Amino acid sequence: xxxxxxxxxxxxxxxxxxxxxxxxxxxxxxxxxxxxxxxxxxxxxxxxxxxxxxxxxxxxxxxxxxxxxxxxxxxxxxxxxxxxxxxxxxxxxxxxxxxxxxxxxxxxxxxxxxxxxxxxxxxxxxxxxxxxxxxxxxxxxxxxxxxxxxxxxxxxxxxxxxxxxxxxx
Amino acid sequence: xxxxxxxxxxxxxxxxxxxxxxxxxxxxxxxxxxxxxxxxxxxxxxxxxxxxxxxxxxxxxxxxxxxxxxxxxxxxxxxxxxxxxxxxxxxxxxxxxxxxxxxxxxxxxxxxxxxxxxxx
Numbered sequence: 001x002x003x004x005x006x007x008x009x010x011x012x013x014x015x016x017x018x019x020x021x022x023x024x025x026x027x028x029x030x031x032x033x034x035x036x037x038x039x040x041x042x043x044x045x046x047x048x049x050x051x052x053x054x055x056x057x058x059x060x061x062x063x064x065x066x067x068x069x070x071x072x073x074x075x076x077x078x079x080x081x082x083x084x085x086x087x088x089x090x091x092x093x094x095x096x097x098x099x100x101x102x103x104x105x106x107x108x109x110x111x112x113x114x115x116x117x118x119x120x121x122x123x124x125x126x127x128x129x130x131x132x133x134x135x136x137x138x139x140x141x142x143x144x145x146x147x148x149x150x151x152x153x154x155x156x157x158x159x160x161x162x163x164x165x166x167x168x169x
Numbered sequence: 170x171x172x173x174x175x176x177x178x179x180x181x182x183x184x185x186x187x188x189x190x191x192x193x194x195x196x197x198x199x200x201x202x203x204x205x206x207x208x209x210x211x212x213x214x215x216x217x218x219x220x221x222x223x224x225x226x227x228x229x230x231x232x233x234x235x236x237x238x239x240x241x242x243x244x245x246x247x248x249x250x251x252x253x254x255x256x257x258x259x260x261x262x263x264x265x266x267x268x269x270x271x272x273x274x275x276x277x278x279x280x281x282x283x284x285x286x287x288x289x
Contacts, residue, residue, distance in 0.1 A: 071233065076225035108278045116207045116276045119233050120200045123240055124269065127196035131189045141183045144258035 009073050017066040024059045031055070049136040056129035063122035075115060187251030190261045195247055197265030197272075199240025204272035206232040208281040212289070 003011075031052055082092035089096040097107040131145060139145055210217045210228040220231025274280045 067233075071226055071229060072223065075229065079225070079227060113277050115229055116203065116232070117273065119203055119236070120269070120272060120276075123199050123203075123237070124196050127192040127244075130192050134188055134192075135184060138183050142186050142189070142258075144262065145186065145189050 006077060009069070013066065013069040013074050017062050017069060021059060021062040021066055024055070024062060027055065028059060049132065049139065053129060053133035053136065056125065056132055060122060060126045060129045063125050067118050067122055070118065071115065078111065185253055185255045186258055187254040187256055188248055190256045190258055191244060191247035191251045193258075193265045194261050195240055195244035197268030198243050199236055200272040201268040201275075202239045203232065203236035204275035204281075206236055207276050208285050211278070211281060212285050 078093045080092055080094075082089055082095035086092065086095075089099055094107060094111070097103045097111070132139065135142065135145065206220070210220050210232050217228045220228040220235065222234055223230035275284050
């Protein structure tokens, strides 16, 4: 069995960083569920908040690695223009999608949107991690900051969207 | 908490919420800048060329680098201004979530095109 460098980087981007981010989302959703209960299921101790802060920081690192590897390693391969009079467009995904009216929309909706919207995830998760790290156990004293958890959840969903588009590709 | 000598130990005062407000609002602004630049680069040949920082990635490199730079800059400025202040987070949360939802919608090409037609 042979793995090309393209395949290896696609695995690192999609299965490594992307899928790992997706897995960490599951844990974040569980943590949010626990903390948004009227009577929180876990005590917001210093250790628990430090652990959550570290966990969200890990998510932020994974989100950044996913978008950076996607944008600067994978995306250039997608965009590479096909030489004139090329019959087999399989090695040129963008040209292949644009060549047929049935697949044309997959370029703009499926690929271009995914490439841009994915960048919203690391921005939001970094802000969420910062707030949890900065405030730690004081979060319980700032009820309005609970919304940060909800924002985090929204971006978890965005992360899911990005992964789904990645799979669709 | 009552200490042995009858003294009462008070919890330390809470850190003001200004830093959190700065992070939340900056995330909304950064996301919205990303969406605006995405639409603008999509419709302007000149801007597309200007935002091509890395040829192989095309304008996406400039759109994201510029948006992330503005996000960090806005965050630093807001944090510096607000870190000692206690702010009403209700309005800031609302503004940030609105900007985040708008940016999510605006980056979607068919909706981005509608934004461009209506506002440009």
